[in-house]
Amino acid sequence: MSHRNARLTVHGRRLLVDRVCSGRPVAHVAAEMGISRPTAHKWLRRWRSEGESGLIDRSSRPHRTPHRTSAAIEARICRLRQDRKLGPARLGPVLGMPASTVHRVLTRHGLNRLAFLDRPTGRLIRRYEREHPGELIHIDVKKLGRIPDGGGHRTLGRQAGRATRSNAGFDYVHSAVDDHSRLAYSEIHPDEKVTTCAGFLTRAAAFFHRQGITRIERVLTDNAWAYRKGLAWKNALADLGATGKLTRPYRPQTNGKVERFNRTLADEWAYQRPYTSNTERTAALADFIHTYNHHRCHTALGGCIDHERC
Template sequence: MALRQSRMLGPARLAGIVDVPASTIHRVLVRHGVNRLKWMDRTSGRVIRRIETSRCGELVHIDVKKLARIPPGGGHRKLGRAAAKGSTGMGYTHIHTAIDAYSRLAYSEFAGTENTVNCVAFLDRAVTWFTECGITIERILTDNGNGYRSHAWKHRCGELGITHTRTKPYHPATNGKVERFNRTLVDEWAYTRLWTSDSQRARTLDPWLHRYNHHRHHTAIDGPPASRVNNLAVYNT
């Protein structure tokens, strides 16, 4: 167990070190609840406390993902680093996301930097969107960004009747569902094409989100997110 926690190795590689069959090691890892590396914090090796929910809206994860801006004509992915050298330093766009822990239904938008004004404004729009989907947000989990530690954020959550919880500092895995969504966002949308501009990529976010929510099979829930939301499937067009 010490090797598993300190070096984050799988059964096959551990078997070569301790001279025990990989199948035996796997059974031991299952018994201790650490058979999946994604359940462990990569910094400390500790098991991440998995948050279980039983209904939509019980917990919504919120986070911001930064993407490098794409200069007109395309960035280095399209033009090559040499050709795009003069276009570096354009800064970032910020995608704010709210994802329901139970259904994995996600709402994302370009909402500016992580300052208080933008975070509170995004919260309002996210609450409206989830309400239209028939979901009432009860609790929100965020990281410790300045926008989420502000008085304005706390006050607005109170007005909306939402309980706000922050992750433990330097442990982003606690907010794992939205962190995983961010990786999907990057792998299946943001970097899947050779975009010629930032605006070209931005126009495709909503269609991609619709596919994610209504069509993309999510292995953890054995179906698309919309399938876990009462009556939402009827809006799948």
């Protein structure tokens, strides 16, 4: 996945290489793609030396940071934060350091918000995370336009893609995310009707059971009719012994974990590369879910993988 502010995606860099290799001047290709000549030459050099792997983004983190605050000072900042509950503006003068430096250290250690701390003891807690797997499951539906055979606008270009997308319809990606472990499960369906949602919940519960989450206590959803009024949905909850919970109207942040998963789903699967058919994109979902659950590290979990916390 490319950096969100990058002018060119990996696909765009391949186009750049193809156009230059066809004999066109680098300056002309760079101008029509909206990038500078040095940037174009950079990607060409990487492609010539590393091949396709050279077109993938690299981390901008420096190899060494000699001026970083020492571990001893960082420990003192954290200790004062937990003992005295002071903010960067007040801790800075006490330590003789800029408030901005203190804030960066607190952010690095997860202490930048007092809401993350237990006031009496100063210990770091995570109030937005349930204590054990299965205590709360987030469920939501992501609506995606189907890809016509031969590819849509991402493969054929904007103008050519318009002629192929009429009456293509939509796919509905139903997803369930465990609040504690971030373990995820997704299925693609042609609708979001009550029976579809109920069947998905039953299969999601079976998936979580196979992963060691033997009981689901509560299920959080938005206020769609299927979740509010659907008898099949309520029966599915009853069969699991789970309680249904609805978000506040017009407040998707309440269901934020699965909403954030939907964004990852779009970035790392649905729009990760130009698919030539809807079947091809559908087939790629299983690999993405496996990678997400068993290989992808999560910053919200301190760099852990989902199953390591179950």
